[in-house]
Amino acid sequence: MSLEAIKAISEAEEKARAAKAEAAALSKKLIAEAEENGKLAIEEAAKKAEEEIRDLKRKASEKAGEDAKELARKTENRKASMLIKAESRVEEAVSLVVERIVNS
Secondary structure, X not given: OOHHHHHHHHHHHHHHHXXXXXXXXXXXXXHHHHXXXXXXXXXXXXXXXXXHHHHHHHHHHHHHHHHHHHHHHHHHHHHHHHHHHHHHHHHHHHHHHHHHHHHO
């Protein structure tokens, strides 16, 4: 083999080693960037989920308050209706007692 051929092979091997090292460094850099982007995406998703949970809790609390007010209103209406019925029955009962006393 000629000296030029050996020199060319040595240069090619050196270029290959340099390209391999450069590729390895680039690969490590890309992996680190991907990991960082993944972490940021996870953090952002977690924040968004927390915001959605807070919003859902707020909406549920508001709905529960509205439902409680509606239930209280209905209960108050039923109470008033029952009081009216009871008062009318008291008058009937008094009339019945008075009638029995008068008739006896």
